[in-house]
Amino acid sequence: MQIHVVARGESLWRIAQRYGTDINQIVLVNQLANANLLVIGQTLVIPEPNREYVIQAGDNLWSVAQRFGVTVQELADANNINNPSLIYVGEMLIIPYFPHTIQPGETLWLIAQRYGVTINQIVQVNNIANPSLINQGQTIRIPTPDRPVIEINAYTTRVREEGRQEVLALGRNFTYLSPFTYSINADGTITEMREAPVLEATQATNTAPLLVLTNFVEGGFDSDIAAIILRDANLQEIVITNLLEKMRSKGYTGLNIDFEYVYPADRENYNSFLRRVVARLRPEGFTVSTALAPKIRGDQPGLLYEAHDYPAHGEIVDFVVLMTYEWGWAGGRPWAIAPISEVRKVLDYAVTVIPRNKILMGIPLYGRDWRIPWEEGTRARTVSPQEAVQLATSYGVAIEYDDTYQSPFFRYVDETSQEHEVWFEDARSMRAKYDTVIEYRLRGASYWVLGIPFPQNWPVLQNNFTVRQF
Known part of the structure; x- marks a missing residue:
């Protein structure tokens, strides 16, 4: 698989050639709605012939x-397919x-050197009796090189039939x-x-469901x-008993605790709670994980950060999800x-106090559209990566790419003469994130959130990794 950035004057036919x-x-x-409409700066995932194949109608x-x-x-x-009928x-x-x-x-x-495999792998696949006796013009089969094995978590807010179909796919x-x-x-x-419905889909796809427990009340996280x-x-013991009953009855395999905006005074209380949870859940075979705010140092001030004790969570739970997104949040200024x-910066601190094999790096699957000049109190609109490209196409503007942030963006003026700035994700930005997972030798990654169409992400993920399943 390769990633192509559309240049001025290019057509899909020319790119395919x-x-x-x-x-x-x-x-x-790429799930292109119109193959004749491309925009400068748009990325395209290009499957490699004979090595990758995209399912077509009737297959x-x-x-x-x-x-x-x-x-x-x-x-x-080779593709983590548990049920051959689910393609x-x-x-x-x-x-x-x-x-x-x-x-x-x-x-x-x-x-073997050219393709990153071993001689023995080629010999076994082709039943070659004498490795020194191969003939010019002979066609042999090359096994696909092994990819790093990581774990992937995906949060979803769609738990009914629509969510079931998404998880099946x-x-x-x-x-x-x-x-x-x-x-x-x-x-x-x-x-x-x-x-x-979504729990049924996890069984069909060999995916381990995690029960997410939060202090989320009436649309927000409640410190009290x-x-x-x-x-x-x-x-706390009542909470844990209720959790165990729920997890056993519904078939969950683990617990993910996402307590946010916890009072700084409750930092040690939170750690003690986690120890109680682990003491009761782990003997029954359940995993325990937490979601952590993106800190760059241990004493980082702020209600979001202070009660999240990176070293303690790294010692107590099985793994953590670092919520490394929302710099460009809906109520803030335009940004990636x-x-x-x-x-x-977050990872540079995290790996000094949490084992690398316990860290899932958070990755967003969405973008945002801000009205500019930005004004305090206004909110950006969430858009999918597909919708972002469609906006650039509709308004005839080129997509740019910020090399520092490793993120695509563009500006456009709508029919009311309102100017907008859009930041989103594409195949390039996702490749940069996966390269970071490899560079820091992390356990894997965690997506926020399903339900937002982003077809390019999945082939980029598959090209980089083998995803561990249970």
């Missing part, structure tokens, strides 16, 4: 396997083997699915959710509710949602 691929494959994987896993000379099981294993138009599949025709002077050692890309949210009450009870619970050990320069 350049990469030796089929136009329809590009249209499908099934058997027909694709036949086409590329592999078994259905090999194709399913969707527009999905990109990694082909487990691709052909190579031996050129004059080539040896298996040279071929995308679940092979997730380790965990976290329906948002159960909330605590002042008496130690927890609220209810009707999330059976958190304080009531965190300052009363008896109430997750500028990589700021994300790296």
